[in-house]
Structure formats: C-alpha cells, structure tokens
Amino acid sequence: MAHEHIVDEHILNIVQSCNIREQAELQDILQERGYQVPQATLSRLLKKLKIAKVSGIYKVTELNMPNLPTVLNIQVSELGLIIIHTHPGNANSLAYFIDQKYVTYNPRQPKNSGILGTIAGDDSILVIIKSKDSLSAVLDIFRHEFPYLSIP
Known part of the structure; x- marks a missing residue:
C-alpha cells in the first residue's frame, strides 16, 4: 500500500x-x-x-511509535525537574508516547516508572516525577529510549 x-x-x-x-x-x-x-x-x-x-x-496493546520525534536534549534542574527539548510542534506527540508507555492511569496495573505525567508545550516537555528518589530510574528510562543523547 x-x-x-x-x-x-x-x-x-x-x-x-x-x-x-x-x-x-x-x-x-x-x-x-x-x-x-x-x-x-x-x-x-x-x-x-x-x-x-x-x-x-x-x-x-503496546504503544509502537517507530518515528518518535527527535529529542534535542534533556535537562535536569536541582529540584529534580526534567525538561525534554524537541523540534517545534513535536512536544505533544512525544509527551503522549511517554504518558502512554510509562504513566499509570489504572491503579490495578501500576507501571512504577517513577513518572507521574507530562506537560507539553510546542517544543518542550516538563516531566513530573514521583519524587527525587525516582530521578535516576526515570533518567535510565530516557537513556534507554534516546540512546543517542548524553543524559546527565
């Protein structure tokens, strides 16, 4: 086709x-x-x-987005806030992917990723994590998803 x-x-x-x-x-x-x-x-x-x-x-049954938007960089604040930067217009689809794959909406099927949710702008995403203790596990997830990046 x-x-x-x-x-x-x-x-x-x-x-x-x-x-x-x-x-x-x-x-x-x-x-x-x-x-x-x-x-x-x-x-x-x-x-x-x-x-x-x-x-x-x-x-x-499993989110399969072969053409994920390119992540330009990921920044982490001292407060444990994670900001993901992408090209203009791509933040929503990337945030949707993260939410679908790693955020729990059904308490009977917890995903325990450490990610509570995302907020997307045009070219950036705020990733909200459970606690600062979750930070290293969440960064490991992003290292796996975006192996081409140098993540702190």
Missing part, C-alpha cells in the same frame, strides 16, 4: 477514539476516510501496530 504509514495513523486514531468490536467496523470507518483496506491487509496492520482484541474491543 502506497501510503501505509498514513493508514497506520488512521487505524491508531480510530482504535484509540472508538470502541471497535469487529474488523469490518474498522474497514467501514477507513473507507469513509477514503482508504480501501482488504481484510487480510488490515489483519497484518493490526498485528504490526500491536492492536488486539481485549475484552471484545480492539485496543493498542
């Missing part, structure tokens, strides 16, 4: 904003948006995007 990455984004958007119970429903919504996706292709894309049926509804 020529514009498969665009279809990927539509599939992720639909699954995250609607309760999709059958692949045919997803095909219908994609068709309304101008994309004809055969059932076999849709099944392959769902698997690639790590989307599976959970309690009868298709859900993203």
Whole structure:
C-alpha cells in the first residue's frame, strides 16, 4: 500500500477514539476516510501496530511509535525537574508516547516508572516525577529510549 504509514495513523486514531468490536467496523470507518483496506491487509496492520482484541474491543496493546520525534536534549534542574527539548510542534506527540508507555492511569496495573505525567508545550516537555528518589530510574528510562543523547 502506497501510503501505509498514513493508514497506520488512521487505524491508531480510530482504535484509540472508538470502541471497535469487529474488523469490518474498522474497514467501514477507513473507507469513509477514503482508504480501501482488504481484510487480510488490515489483519497484518493490526498485528504490526500491536492492536488486539481485549475484552471484545480492539485496543493498542503496546504503544509502537517507530518515528518518535527527535529529542534535542534533556535537562535536569536541582529540584529534580526534567525538561525534554524537541523540534517545534513535536512536544505533544512525544509527551503522549511517554504518558502512554510509562504513566499509570489504572491503579490495578501500576507501571512504577517513577513518572507521574507530562506537560507539553510546542517544543518542550516538563516531566513530573514521583519524587527525587525516582530521578535516576526515570533518567535510565530516557537513556534507554534516546540512546543517542548524553543524559546527565
């Protein structure tokens, strides 16, 4: 498919904003948006995007953002505040990735990353951590996610 990455984004958007119970429903919504996706292709894309049926509804089981925005640098204040800098317009998608992967919204499934949440501007993100004791674990997460950076 020529514009498969665009279809990927539509599939992720639909699954995250609607309760999709059958692949045919997803095909219908994609068709309304101008994309004809055969059932076999849709099944392959769902698997690639790590989307599976959970309690009868298709859900993203593991956030998979192969094209994460580039992080320019990460700064840490003496108070333990973490600021992530990226290119203009990229902070929201990067903050969304961090929140989805590392922030707990369901107390029954704690993620214990040490990250409570993020606040995104246009080109920077404030990462809010549980405590200063969490700082080194959170920085280790960012060292793993962004190995090309020199993180303090």
